[in-house]
Amino acid sequence: MRxxxxxxxxxxxxxxxxxxxxxxxxxxxxxxxxxxxxxxxKIINNFxxxxxxxxENNEHExxxxxxxxxxxxxxxxxxxxxxxxxxxxxxxxxxFKISLNEKLIKEITFVxxxxxxxxxxxxxxxxxxxxxxxxxxxxxYNNLISxxxxxxxx
Numbered sequence: 001m002r003x004x005x006x007x008x009x010x011x012x013x014x015x016x017x018x019x020x021x022x023x024x025x026x027x028x029x030x031x032x033x034x035x036x037x038x039x040x041x042k043i044i045n046n047f048x049x050x051x052x053x054x055x056e057n058n059e060h061e062x063x064x065x066x067x068x069x070x071x072x073x074x075x076x077x078x079x080x081x082x083x084x085x086x087x088x089x090x091x092x093x094x095x096f097k098i099s100l101n102e103k104l105i106k107e108i109t110f111v112x113x114x115x116x117x118x119x120x121x122x123x124x125x126x127x128x129x130x131x132x133x134x135x136x137x138x139x140x141y142n143n144l145i146s147x148x149x150x151x152x153x154x
Contacts (some may be wrong), residue, residue: 002138013029031054031149033052033063034064036049036056037066037067040068043072044069044070044072044094044136046070047138051141059151064099065100066098068094070094071094072090073092074129080092084118086117086118088115090116091116094109095127106151109138109142110143114136
């Protein structure tokens, strides 16, 4: 209970202080995405498709091609005496193969994990899991943009 209260206070302070994510407006990059191919978890890949639309077909000299391979795992952490699942570890592993002018220039792997309790209502659990996948995709996308910006500076 104490952790939830502390979390609410922190979120309220961040909301009121004018905090904005570092890469909220990604249209000011000096590169573009020419082509993206996807393999793996469809839900996470769909979120990536939405995020990558911002950077597609911009008029920049550096046009990257990206191959995205996603893996998603839902591992059981503990069960009660009746074999009812109590909590899970959700994890996403995403491999980006970045090419420039048909030449592979870098492979980057990101891993995100989160532990979560089991929810008795399976529909609500699926909705919550989808939100977690969206959060994973958003975090990984922001990290990728940072890496691409570093690559582009050289």
